[in-house]
Amino acid sequence: MTKLKIKTGDTVRVIAGDHKGQEGKIVKILKDKNKAIVEGVNMVSKHTKPSAQNPQGGISKFEAPIHISNLAFVEGGNTTRVGFRMEGEKKVRFSKKTDKAI
Numbered sequence: 001m002t003k004l005k006i007k008t009g010d011t012v013r014v015i016a017g018d019h020k021g022q023e024g025k026i027v028k029i030l031k032d033k034n035k036a037i038v039e040g041v042n043m044v045s046k047h048t049k050p051s052a053q054n055p056q057g058g059i060s061k062f063e064a065p066i067h068i069s070n071l072a073f074v075e076g077g078n079t080t081r082v083g084f085r086m087e088g089e090k091k092v093r094f095s096k097k098t099d100k101a102i
Helices: none
Strands: 011-014 023-030 035-038 043-048 058-063 071-075 078-080 082-087 090-095
Antiparallel strands (some): 023 035, 071 078
């Protein structure tokens, strides 16, 4: 299991694939699959049959997971890599571009 450098709530930009350039907030991280669900990115349509919960049926749109390697952390409008360091007794994440704690 690798240490993930992004967390739920971080703003990220897609850097590869069909949705390259899109930005959004991370809604959920699927750690076992190394994927994340990003708000408004990688939207897919699913056809649903009418059921008791959804008597109308139809087409529902939702975000599909996207691999973490295709995401870059965004700080101040620019993408940056994330590192870890100790500040006193605390382990903090920091931006490698600006060298500021996140």
